Amino acid sequence: MSMIADFYGGKSILITGATGFLGKVLMEKLFRTSPDLRVIYILVRPKAGQTLQQRVFQILNSKINMQMKTRRPHELFEKVKEVCPNVHEKIRAISADLNQNDFAISMQDMQELLSYTDIIFHCAATVRFDDHLRHAVQLNVTATQQLLLMASQMPNLEAFIHISTAFSNCNLKHIDEVIYPCPVEPKKIIDSMEWLDDAIIDEITPKLIGDRPNTYTYTKALGEMVVQQESGKLNIAIIRPSIVGATWQEPFPGWVDNINGPTGLIVAAGKGFLRSIRATPMAVADLIPADIVVNLTLAVGWYTAVHRPKSTLIYHCTSGNLNPCNWGKMGIQVLATFEKIPLERAFRRPKADFTTNNVTTQYWNAVSHRAPAIIYDFYLRLTGRKPRMTKLMNRLLRTLSMLEYFINRSWEWSTYNTEMLMSKLSPEDQRVFNFDVRQLNWLEYIENYVLGVKKYLLKEDMAGIPEAKQHLKRLRNIHYLFNTALFLIAWRLLIARSQVARNVWFFIVSFCYKFLSYFRASSTLKV
Ligand SMILES: CCCCCCCCCCCCCCCCCCCC(=O)SCCNC(=O)CCNC(=O)[C@H](O)C(C)(C)COP(=O)(O)OP(=O)(O)OC[C@H]1O[C@@H](n2cnc3c(N)ncnc32)[C@H](O)[C@@H]1OP(=O)(O)O
Numbered sequence: 245m246s247m248i249a250d251f252y253g254g255k256s257i258l259i260t261g262a263t264g265f266l267g268k269v270l271m272e273k274l275f276r277t278s279p280d281l282r283v284i285y286i287l288v289r290p291k292a293g294q295t296l297q298q299r300v301f302q303i304l305n306s307k308i309n310m311q312m313k314t315r316r317p318h319e320l321f322e323k324v325k326e327v328c329p330n331v332h333e334k335i336r337a338i339s340a341d342l343n344q345n346d347f348a349i350s351m352q353d354m355q356e357l358l359s360y361t362d363i364i365f366h367c368a369a370t371v372r373f374d375d376h377l378r379h380a381v382q383l384n385v386t387a388t389q390q391l392l393l394m395a396s397q398m399p400n401l402e403a404f405i406h407i408s409t410a411f412s413n414c415n416l417k418h419i420d421e422v423i424y425p426c427p428v429e430p431k432k433i434i435d436s437m438e439w440l441d442d443a444i445i446d447e448i449t450p451k452l453i454g455d456r457p458n459t460y461t462y463t464k465a466l467g468e469m470v471v472q473q474e475s476g477k478l479n480i481a482i483i484r485p486s487i488v489g490a491t492w493q494e495p496f497p498g499w500v501d502n503i504n505g506p507t508g509l510i511v512a513a514g515k516g517f518l519r520s521i522r523a524t525p526m527a528v529a530d531l532i533p534a535d536i537v538v539n540l541t542l543a544v545g546w547y548t549a550v551h552r553p554k555s556t557l558i559y560h561c562t563s564g565n566l567n568p569c570n571w572g573k574m575g576i577q578v579l580a581t582f583e584k585i586p587l588e589r590a591f592r593r594p595k596a597d598f599t600t601n602n603v604t605t606q607y608w609n610a611v612s613h614r615a616p617a618i619i620y621d622f623y624l625r626l627t628g629r630k631p632r633m634t635k636l637m638n639r640l641l642r643t644l645s646m647l648e649y650f651i652n653r654s655w656e657w658s659t660y661n662t663e664m665l666m667s668k669l670s671p672e673d674q675r676v677f678n679f680d681v682r683q684l685n686w687l688e689y690i691e692n693y694v695l696g697v698k699k700y701l702l703k704e705d706m707a708g709i710p711e712a713k714q715h716l717k718r719l720r721n722i723h724y725l726f727n728t729a730l731f732l733i734a735w736r737l738l739i740a741r742s743q744v745a746r747n748v749w750f751f752i753v754s755f756c757y758k759f760l761s762y763f764r765a766s767s768t769l770k771v
């Protein structure tokens with residue numbers, strides 16, 4: 245019997261960010277392992293044209309692939325529906341916007357949340373690297389502060405689990421499971437965001453974030469400080485995952501549904517848009533599968549509530565120190581998988597190289613990214629269609645420039661608390677809530693990741709693989725034709741303009757002619 249699964253039975257659980265990547269996997273695992281939980285409250289903001297019910301429906305139900313008109317196998321909540329057929333009755337969606345005062349939650353809903361919540365998992369955040377500081381502070385800092393205030397009014401609350409990121413202190417090389425203070429107090433930052441105008445905020449942002457690369461990592465660090473300062477009598481724990489990737493094993497290998505982190509680049513490589521990337525092949529690729537993060541989160545929730553550690557414990561959910569893999573190995577495996585299982589309608593053949601300095605990066609960006617996009621847009625214009633490739637390529641290059649910081653450095657995260665927790669679990673819990681990253685086989689994981697991107701994110705049918713391979717062959721022929729034509733044109737132009745080139749050309753032609761004549765003569769003699 246799993247003690248952790250048992251613990252969540254009958255509980256009322258509040259999840260923020262449940263419509264996000266990690267939130268969905270968390271909810272799925274909770275329902276699958278503790279189908280007798282009382283309710284999961286999810287704070288959901290209404291989105292353009294969608295009611296709350298429609299958003300919940302979208303999480304729970306398989307999307308129909310309109311091209312195939314069939315229900316696709318393996319949607320996220322498929323297994324849950326077997327063990328918990330009334331799952332939709334156990335999700336209580338509460339209209340809430342974390343950017344608003346009191347989250348704009350109705351009085352009645354607030355009363356219900358305060359009275360019944362036993363555990364909080366705070367996953368909501370803005371994960372954009374380029375978010376305006378005001379917005380990033382509002383969501384990653386102020387909202388966390390408000391949620392803690394709410395939590396302090398919950399008489400039944402047993403644990404508050406805050407999801408941060410292993411990169412909140414990415415300005416350091418070695419990171420321990422402690423909170424490192426930022427120079428300016430979060431309260432001062434929150435206050436200043438109230439009265440400073442956008443232009444001044446823009447001006448001071450680089451000074452505030454200091455040696456961190458973006459507003460995301462900075463505000464996540466401030467969020468941790470807020471958690472520490474406002475913890476009061478609450479039982480709190482912080483989890484710091486590194487780069488969250490597709491699921492490893494559960495509920496299915498390779499499940500992923502958004503383009504954050506490496507996923508977007510995997511798609512770009514598979515579709516042939518991404519041809520070169522500025523990355524250090526030997527740098528540690530600290531990826532961590534989403535199901536490992538979720539298993540650790542649920543174990544931490546149990547441990548924090550039951551064992552009530554005296555101080556706020558921080559748990560690193562990283563792979564680098566226990567089972568390292570590097571970007572070089574990862575890139576090779578991604579491309580090898582696309583050889584076997586290509587994506588449909590690729591723009592070019594999947595083939596990408598790592599570059600290591602600014603000059604080669606600029607060169608390959610011009611030759612392999614910008615030039616093909618301009619040529620393709622020219623072709624689209626000629627055939628009366630709207631050009632779009634240059635815009636898409638510029639977006640990709642912007643994304644690459646934002647991710648570069650993370651793929652050209654290595655960090656060391658200590659994992660004492662995480663390993664301590666693992667040793668406290670029963671063998672059954674170690675199996676059901678496995679977060680031992682040492683058991684992960686990277687090559688197998690990456691292959692499943694790439695396959696998952698094709699199946700779950702892009703919703704491509706496996707039956708289309710032969711056609712996708714055919715398409716790649718056509719692209720290869722076009723590539724050879726194009727290169728030959730380019731060579732001939734360049735040569736013709738050179739010959740027209742340069743006496744030296746002409747001389748070289750005549751020398752080569754006469755040499756070939758003599759060579760052939762010699763062969764012809766010697767074969768005639770033999771006869
Ligand atoms: C040699 C072969 C190589 C093969 C590949 C090898 C893999 C190497 C991978 C290396 C990756 C390294 C990643 C490091 C990440 C470190 C992470 C730190 C960990 C964390 O804690 S944070 C969580 C991660 N966060 C992110 O990843 C967010 C990063 N993204 C952004 O900040 C912004 O999106 C970005 C990059 C600034 C781009 O902004 P913008 O140009 O404005 O574009 P949009 O965001 O508007 O989106 C464009 C387009 O995509 C759609 N979109 C956006 N997000 C999603 C989503 N989550 N799911 C689905 N679709 C999404 C969006 O709607 C837009 O579509 P349109 O149709 O409207 O144009």
Ligand SMILES: NC(=O)C1=CN([C@@H]2O[C@H](COP(=O)(O)OP(=O)(O)OC[C@H]3O[C@@H](n4cnc5c(N)ncnc54)[C@H](OP(=O)(O)O)[C@@H]3O)[C@@H](O)[C@H]2O)C=CC1
Binds near residue numbers: 263291340489505
């Ligand atoms: N993905 C990763 O690589 C990593 C993630 N993390 C952390 O994990 C957590 C979850 O990340 P992930 O699932 O990937 O992120 P997602 O972007 O997929 O999800 C973010 C969630 O926050 C919600 N949210 C955003 N703004 C608001 C708002 N104003 N009001 C209510 N809800 C809001 C989103 O809701 P909506 O659907 O309405 O947009 C969504 O549910 C975050 O705290 C992140 O910092 C840490 C390390 C790595």
